[in-house]
Each structure stands twice: as C-alpha cells, then as structure tokens.
Amino acid sequence: MQAESSSVMRGVRIPDFHRRSAPLGFSALLLEAVRDLAAYRGARLRLALAVAVLALGVGLGLAIHLINEVALGEFTGAIRTLAGQADLSVRGPQSGFAESVFAQIVLHPGVAAASPIVEGERPERASRVLVRFLGIDPLRAQFVEPALISGRMPQGRASKSADERADERAEARLGLRTDRLFAGVRLLERLHRSIGDRIELLDVRGEPVGFVIAGTLDPAVSALADRAVIDIAAAQYLEGMVGRLSRVDVRVRPGTDEGQLPTQLTRALPAGVTVIAPLEGARSDAQVSRAYRINLSVLALVALFCGSLLIFSAQALQVARRRAHFALLRALGLTEGELLSQQLIQALLLGSLGALLGACLAYGIAALALAHLGADLGSGFFRGVTPSLRWDGTATGLYTLGGILAALAGAALPALEAARVAPARGLKPGALEDAWRPLTQGRSVLISGLALLFAAMGFLLMPPVGGVPVGGYLAIACVLLGSVVLTPRVLVLLLGVLSMALRRRPAPNAVALISVEQLRGAPSGPAVSLAAMVASVSLAVAMMIMVNSFRVSFQSWLEQILPAQAYLGDAGLRLSADEQARIGRLPQVGRVEFLRSDELRLSPDQVPMMLLARDIDPANPRARLPLVEGPMGAGLVASMAAERARRALGEGSLATRAVPLSALPPVWISEAAAALTGLTVGQFIDLPIGGQTHRFRIDGIWRDYARQQGAIVIERAHYQALTGDLSANIAALWLAPAATVDELRAALGWLDGRSRLKDVGSIRAFSLTLFDRTFVVTYALVAVSVLIGLIALAGNLATLVLARRGELSVLRHLGVALIEITRMIALQALLIVLAALIMGVSVGWVIGRILIEVVNRDSFHWSMDLHVPWGAMGALALLLAVLALLTGWLSARAVRSADVIRSVTEDW
Amino acid sequence: MAIETPPATIALSAHALTKHFGSRRVLDGLDLEVARGEIVAVIGESGAGKSTLLNLLAGLETSDGGAIAIEGVDLAHLDERARSLARRRLIGFVFQAFHLLPYFDVAGNVELPLRLLGWPLEDRRARVPAMLEAVGLADRALARTHQLSGGELQRVALARALAHRPALVLADEPTGNLDARTAREVLDLLLREIRANHATGLIVTHSHQAAMLCDRVVRIIDGRAFNAS
Ligand SMILES: Nc1ncnc2c1ncn2[C@@H]1O[C@H](COP(=O)(O)OP(=O)(O)O)[C@@H](O)[C@H]1O
C-alpha cells in the first residue's frame, strides 16, 4: 500500500479535490484520466496490447467491409454500364435461346427498343489471353446501351469540337463490321497490341478468326476496360451460337405498366428464358457471395469482442491492484461519479486510440488485400472485377464507434468497481477478493451464464433469415458469452477438486499446495484473464475444427468428384461429336466420359443453376457423385437442418409435390440445389431444357463444394435427346495401360491449344491451394486468437506476481527457495492454461459443430464430415503449455529483486 | 573467510558485517554474538539498518563483507537453495504487519512451515493445535485471516514462527502495528514462547519498555552494534 500511495506522492502534483467549490469539469477529469493512465505501472504493455487487439478488430471488420463495398460497387457498376438504359433484360441459359425470341420481344407493344447481345469468352491465338467480348447490333445498341458503342477511332486527337467527336462515333458505329473489334484499354494492354493490329480469336471449334483492332472503348467506362465489343454475327460464329442469343436488353415504352410487362413477356417466352431488371440480377449474383462476406464480418466482430475482453481484464486487474490508490483519491475528495467518469474517460481514450489505429489499419489491409488477393479475398467470387479503394466515411465512423463502444463495455464493470471503493478504507487481506466475489460465487452470474447456454440451444432451431444463419451466429455468441461468464465458477470448481485431491495425499508437496491454494483463495484475478483465454482458445479450436473438417471433406470430395486420371476442357470448350469420337479412339485412352454444362434459370430472382449433362450410370450414381446419405444427411443435426430449411421455405412446399415417379428420368441435385428449391429425393423437379419444360425424378443429393448456386446432374444421352446438342465441354480421361499423361497430351496436339490436358493431381493440388487461399483470413484469425490468449496469460501473471509480491516475500522468509517460487508461478501458469484448454476445447468443439452443422449448411448449403485436427490441437496445447511455463518463469524473475524481499515491510 | 568454530553455546554470530546500498554504507563492520536461549532486543533509529541486519542473518540479502553463522551454519557458503532450506529449518520470522497468507485459514498458516519441512501428518496434527492453544487461539483454528483482529493476527504469526521449533526467532518490530495493551500481551507471549521452545530471539523494537523485557539490548549506531543497558 505504501508503494501505491507513495507513487501518488512521487507524482508531480497531488490533486487536492477538497479545495474546489464546483464538481470537476470534463477537461479536468480528462487531465486526471490521462495522469492516472500514465501512472499504470507494469500494465502498460498489457494496455498497449489491448489497444492493438481492438485496433485489429476494427481494422479487420472495416477492411472486409471496404473490400466488399469496392467489389460490389464495381460489380453492380459494371452491370449498370453494360446494361445502359435498359429497363429489363431477357436472359436464358448459358447456351442461349433462339433468335426468333428477339422478334417476339421487339414486336411487343410495351417495348420501345430492344438490343440483342451475345456474350462470350475466347482465347487469343498467339498470347492465349482470354478475351471477354460482347457481340452487339450497333444500330439497336445505340438506343439501349450507348456505352457499348462509345468506341474511339485511332485518329481521335484532343481539342476537337463536340460535333467532330459525334461524327467519329458514328463512323465507329457504322464501321463495326464483322472483322472489326473495339477493345477496352486494359485488355489492349494485356494483349500487348495497339490499334490497327490484327489478332486472331479461336472459335469453339478451335479455328482462328481474324479481327482488326479498330479502336478503343471509352476509357472513362471502367466496366468496359477489360472487354471487347464485336459485331453480333461474329460473336455468334465464335461461340458456335449461330441463330442464338445470350440476352436481349429492353427499353420499355413510356406509359407501359412496368410491373406487368415482365410477366406478360415471360409468358410468351420459351421455358428457361426469363425477364429480369438488370440491377436485380446483379443483386442476386452478389447474394451468392453474401454469406461469405457475413462470415468474415462475424469473424471481425469476434476480434472486437476479444479486444473488449482484454480491455476488461486489463482494467479489472488494474482496479484490483490499485484499490488503495482509488481509496486515497476518494479520501482526497473525488466523488464516486467523478472517479467513474475518470475511469470511463480512460476507456474512451484507449478505445479511440485503438479504433483510430484500426481505421488506418483497415485502409492498409484493404489496399493490400485488393492488390494481392483481389476483391473476393481469394474466394473466387467477383472474378474479373478489378477494384480500386475508396474512402467510406459512414462505415469508417461506424466501425470506429464500434471499437470505442467495445472498449467502454470492457471498462464499465471495473470502473464501477473502482468508483465503489470506500474512501481511505484500510486494505485488509481478502478485501480485494470480496470485491470480485460475485464473479466466482454470485448466483446471478451463474444463472445468466446458464441462461445464455440455454438460449444458444433455442437459437440453433431458428431458420436462416434471407439465407443468413442469424440463429447460428446468435447461438455462437451465446455459447461464447455464457462460457466466459461461467469461467470463474468453473475455475473455482476445478481448483477445489485439485486442492481436495492434494490434501488427501499423506504428504502433499507444500509448494504445489501453496500454488493451488493461492489461486483458489484469490481466483478472481486469474479468472478474468482466464475468461479471455477461454474465449480465444475456444475460437481457435472452433476454427481449427471447422477448417480441418472442411479441408478433409473437400479433399475426399475432390477424389470422388474427379475420378479420372486426366481432364480436358472447360465451360468455353466445345468438342464436336466427331472430336469426341476421335478422342475415344486414341490408343492412349483407356476410357473417356464427356460432360456438357449449361446454366439454367429456374426462376427470375435466382442465380442460374448449373446443369451438368454427363455420362453416368443411373444404376450406380455413387461411382461418379459424392452422394450424401438419406434425403438431407443423417442424424439429429441433419434433421434440424432439414427442419430449418423447411421453415425458411414455408411449410407444406415439400408435401404437395410428392407424386408417383417411376416413369420419369432421373436427376441428381447438389445440396445447394436441394436447399434452394426445397426439394429432396423421391420428388420431381421441372427443368427448362432446350426451350421446353421437362419433368424429372430426383434420385439423389450429392455434395458439391464448387457451385454454391446449385447444380443438377442429368444423363448426357437424355440431354442430347432433348436438345439435339451433341457437343461436350469436358472430357474425363482414363489412360490405357502403360500410357502416360504426357503421351496423351502429345496425342491431343490436334486440339491446337484450345484446351490443355491437365492431370488430376495438379487439378486437385490447385483446388486445395484455392481452398487454403479462401481461408487465409481464417488462419490469420486463429493465430490472432492464440496470440490474444497468450497476451491475456502473460499480462495476468505479471500483474499477479506484482500484486502478490508481499505474499511471495513472506514465503521467501519462510524458507521457500527462489527456484521453488519460480516453479510455483510456472505451475500456476500451467494450471490456468490447463483450465483454459479444458474449457476452451469443450466450448470450441461446440462452436465448431455449430459452424459446421448450422452456419455452413445455412450459408453455403454444404455439409461436411467432422474431422477433429488432434495433431494440430495437441500442438496448440503444447505450445500454450510451454509458453505458460515460459511466461511463468519470466514473471517469477521479478521476485528475485531485493525490492520483493523488502515488501514485507509494506502493509499489503 | 572461515571463522573459528563457535562455542556450543553460541546460537548466532556475526563478524565484521558490512552492507552498502549504492554509496550508502548501512552496516559498517558490525559484530554481534548471541548465546543460545538469549533474547536480544535490537534498537536504533529508523534507517539505522536493523531490518538489513535481520535480512543478512536470515540469508535473504547478501553482505558485502564479514561472516555469519547460525547454529554453526555459515550461510555465506551455501547456494540459494541450501540457504533457503537452512532458513526454513533454523529461523522463524515475525513481521510488523503480521503477513498471514489470506488463502489459508488460521490452522493452515501455522501448519505451513511444517508442510514446507515435510512433517508427517500425525506430527502436524499434534503440533498445530498445541501451538494455537499456546497463543490462546485454539477455538479460531478454522477462521479466515480477515476475520481476526490485529492482536489475534500477530498471535497466529507467533504460532507460525515457532511451530517448527526454530533455533532462532527474528522479529522485526512485532508490536509496531498494535495498541499499547495488545502490544504488551503479544510481546509477553512472544518472549514466553521463545523460552518455552528453547529458541534464541532477536527482536527489533522501537519501544524502550519492550527492550527492557529482553535479556540484553543492542543498539545500532553508524552501522555498528553496541551493548546498551
Ligand atoms: N533495497 C534497498 N535499496 C536501497 N536502499 C535500501 C534498501 N533497503 C534498505 N535500504 C536503506 O538502508 C537503510 C537501512 O534500512 P533498514 O535496515 O530498513 O532500516 P531500519 O533500521 O529502519 O530497519 C535505509 O536508509 C534504507 O533506505
């Protein structure tokens, strides 16, 4: 106590609050708060770390938001520019729809203008650069998407009159002949070509088609920077879509009922062709990535929560240690309210510092991430969007405020505690513990902790809201909070058991007994940092379990979904029937299966699903598809998931569709498709194929980690019968005995580089690399969680030793050797870590299960098998234990100083 | 720096002890011999080096020169661990501010030195109640320390200091925190128990009256010890 009060004495000025006549103003309190912060001894590092974690939470959260805004902004911006003044857009499957549909649309009385478009992507012959292009009819496009005909001719020079420029544009338009190509500026750079050069694009058959680069697209329109505009006939030829269109953009005649038009039009259109508002389409595309974004934002919230816990533990220990100081301040005339505000102002200062640092960090992280990972944070969404960072005042303000509030929340309880210290109360041993007794013994704490855990169970049954697993997230929050609240109780329980076990032994080790009894006698200090450790360990464990389960499931999925030895092709490749036969006849090929993929629009407000027409044996689909057991998986959790899906879609939608089905052809739908349609095995599904609706029987549900929008597998023979389309995109190849992939690749030379044969190993390796990239942020957060746990522990031990140097000094007087004191503190550190591991692993296991069974199912509609990473978790436990011993040893070194021996003269 | 083997009757001997803190010389060639069973009062102004002397005798601080022997054991020649073990066995401490450990009850505090020395259970079971009986606190064995008054706390501390039958009891202003009446009671008890346990005592005190109750009074002036009476 003398040390504390003399530290006040040693201060430059002893505040004399008695002399004032009025309450202290804010600026005076601010001054006191800063002065008081400056007096934090030994806890400075701890405070700095708390601020750093807070900054990290704000930084990550805001960065994720900024990156997403950029990505979404670019994405919708691109759609907006490309759609121009179109009010509606008519879209069909990826394979397009018949040109005759255009006539139907343009003749509709409600349509003022319509512009047909063919979209595609073909490689340039020399450089292999993929060129994304829009095939347009310039005469029609000028009324609907004027940005598309903003091409500049090469003679274009600065300082021209508006008339001259308009003339040039007209020239450019009229000059859009089938062999002309207008390129975006960035595309031109990637091609290393300039205006006037000739390039050749490879068509679907692999034949080169020549173009002259006639000019550039308006560089002011960023959405066009990476694209090319060509004549629609050329585009149809390149894509093998002669007589077919990808979409038609429509301007509605003024005075037409815009609400009615889409329905009227859709009725007249063939099956699978729908009418959407262009921006709505963009929105539902963005929807696909939303779950991923929310997932990341929740992780950022978790970081904020941990920062708040750290502030709490720093402040709580500080208050406990400096009760005498606060008593002195109160005795000097500081009122309870003033002391409270002083403490809160400190939190405000720390919070503001952390939040501002975090905001700066956010822009740094966002810029870095955009530069290295792209706007999709490596997830693969928003492909082809090239972003640039923008200042976002509102979001920055909100996240900064969030950080400050987290700091205030963390400091509130300790501040109240500080304010309640009785003025100049003599500090009897044990008085300090009394203050925190509610944490370890209070009934209300126990009840609220248990209530939170019960609430978590309730939230697990909640259906997802708009595709977002709100219930799952709330359940995780409840489990986390509940366990943090219960941590002190559990610690006391564990220590009690340990103490009893020790005392039972005839001659217990005195040092071990003292270690345990010391913790047990004053558990609040350790409990506070234990709470932070439990939170961080459980989050680390939860994420490790989730990511490992996902990764192992993903790996075995890759093996099932890619059974062949080598693969050829992609969505852009067209192998004709002749070519397929030719591949089949190659001596290096033992067996080959083909796949034709397309996109199907099941409803206007949904992202198109993938249709995969492939060679598959209906009697044994399991040989080719990773079918999940039963309708929606197995067991309680799966039926809970099914229950949630049913509630989300509305009751009864399943029951009404059940019908005798044996005559229908089979399809196998992915988990995502099942969740999005609400359909399951044994029901029928109507699919718009080849412009007509056909009915199929759902024979199985398979696991698909690749297509979040849903995928449907049908027999290729059946697809060919319905569409007459004999082409294929992808060939799965099994080698003939003694043949090698390299030999096969050489034998496929006649494909002339339209597609390169890949061996299955490299595809799997590449997929795993992508997978790991997606979880980069998660891995980083696991590391941060562990770091937070260690910070909490190290800070706690240092404070503990400092607060107990008197007791330790008495032990030295009683003949306890320094090495024994060191062992004692190390043992205590180990006990705390052990408790943190016991609780953290159990809580982490629960949260991990929730992530797997609820959050992932509801967000992404995919299931995974539980795979606990025992090795990694063991390593984590070992690491924590070693670091605990190390921090214990380091903290114990403080006891060696003569200062500690002398502290028996203090009245502690 | 071997010192000649002390006579069997000498419990404690210090020879030419010096101790500096920085440039400040606290002890300057202090000599002190205490016979077995003798109780010596150490007096001196605040800052004279009384506590420093006790710490040196207990091997908690190291001297800059001179030699110390407790019951023939030369602490300077032991390593830290052995010194701690010797202190554990030979010395009992009483502090001004009591310093009981709050996480043990009264009996637990008294039992602590016995546990540290590895006394078997039955011996502890016999010794702890006897000590509490001796200091008049037999009925408070299970009380927590924060439930006791200052006088009671110091009496528990006496029991702790003597429980393991140390050869030497070092008390640093044991009555400094107590009112006059309680101080007298505690002091009487301390002297009685030291004698009852055949120990030797070194009691630092500011009270002239207390000093008078001891067998001999030593005053520390300018870092040296002088017999005073
Ligand atoms: N660890 C230390 N560092 C520096 N000076 C010390 C230390 N311990 C004691 N002193 C000084 O040594 C002198 C003697 O102290 P002490 O033995 O405690 O005196 P007292 O006779 O009052 O018990 C004092 O001036 C004190 O300030």
Ligand SMILES: [Mg+2]
């Ligand atoms: Mg002293």
